Amino acid sequence: MKTRTVNGVKVAYLERxxxxxxxxxxxxPLDHTMWSAQLEALCDRHRVIVPDLRGFGxxxxxxxxxxxxxxxxxxxxxxxxxxxxxPVALGGxxxxxxxxFQFVRKHARRLAALMLCxxxxxxxxxxxVENRRQTADRLERDGTSWLPETMIPRLFAKSTVESRPExxxxxxxxxxxxxxxxxAAASRGMALRPNATTLLERIACPTLVLVGAEDALxxxxxxxxxxxxxxxxRCVEIPAAGHMAPVEQPxxxxxxxxxxxxxxxxx
Numbered sequence: 001m002k003t004r005t006v007n008g009v010k011v012a013y014l015e016r017x018x019x020x021x022x023x024x025x026x027x028x029p030l031d032h033t034m035w036s037a038q039l040e041a042l043c044d045r046h047r048v049i050v051p052d053l054r055g056f057g058x059x060x061x062x063x064x065x066x067x068x069x070x071x072x073x074x075x076x077x078x079x080x081x082x083x084x085x086x087p088v089a090l091g092g093x094x095x096x097x098x099x100x101f102q103f104v105r106k107h108a109r110r111l112a113a114l115m116l117c118x119x120x121x122x123x124x125x126x127x128x129v130e131n132r133r134q135t136a137d138r139l140e141r142d143g144t145s146w147l148p149e150t151m152i153p154r155l156f157a158k159s160t161v162e163s164r165p166e167x168x169x170x171x172x173x174x175x176x177x178x179x180x181x182x183x184a185a186a187s188r189g190m191a192l193r194p195n196a197t198t199l200l201e202r203i204a205c206p207t208l209v210l211v212g213a214e215d216a217l218x219x220x221x222x223x224x225x226x227x228x229x230x231x232x233x234r235c236v237e238i239p240a241a242g243h244m245a246p247v248e249q250p251x252x253x254x255x256x257x258x259x260x261x262x263x264x265x266x267x
Contacts, residue, residue, distance in 0.1 A: 012058035017043030025096030031057030037250030055182020091115030157242035212241030
């Protein structure tokens with residue numbers, strides 16, 4: 001992986017291909033590897049960039065609290081460092097979607113297209129906020145060994161767990177290897193994220209909304225409501241997938257992304 005210092009922290013990233021830039025942002029508590037299939041599929045027509053957000057993977061750690069706005073600013077600074085001034089297609093899964101909403105709010109002029117995958121626009125309930133804070137405290141106290149068993153059942157469709165154990169095992173390793181301080185900081189940042197529902201009608205760029213049909217965290221009905229609030233949007237349901245649709249059903253997700261990006265950058 002390459003590294004670049006942005007906003008005072010080392011950010012690691014993979015970059016492959018040439019053409020219009022596509023920036024893909026991972027979810028919690030993962031890293032760039034969740035986009036491996038998309039990186040391979042899209043790099044023949046696009047300059048694909050998959051970073052580890054600060055505190056994740058091989059990037060530097062900022063203890064305490066890191067907000068979704070800070071992540072969005074880091075991405076903008078990374079694009080600057082890479083000399084990418086033209087508008088990009090930005091995709092984010094789950095927490096990556098929260099980051100994408102903040103990118104829209106602060107850096108909308110830099111967007112050619114948006115891809116929202118298995119994410120939410122509504123703010124957390126008080127109970128969810130408290131759970132995120134407790135998660136952060138436990139990570140700092142006990143490390144990450146307990147995290148995969150807590151997260152796996154919520155992230156993957158039952159059929160994926162049963163039929164594709166190698167995928168689940170790979171993501172389990174990523175979670176267990178994470179830096180507890182970085183994950184805790186992001187968990188606290190998610191607890192602070194604002195309600196993005198009022199932002200949806202202001203999204204002017206073409207938007208693809210992707211959701212696993214069996215996603216229990218970001219249900220398909222909720223994702224369809226997000227799409228209906230965005231003027232230039234379409235919603236695609238991915239069969240036999242849960243919250244980790246790009247990992248669970250990469251061929252279907254790649255087909256949807258490829259078709260969408262082809263239309264955006266052909267215009």
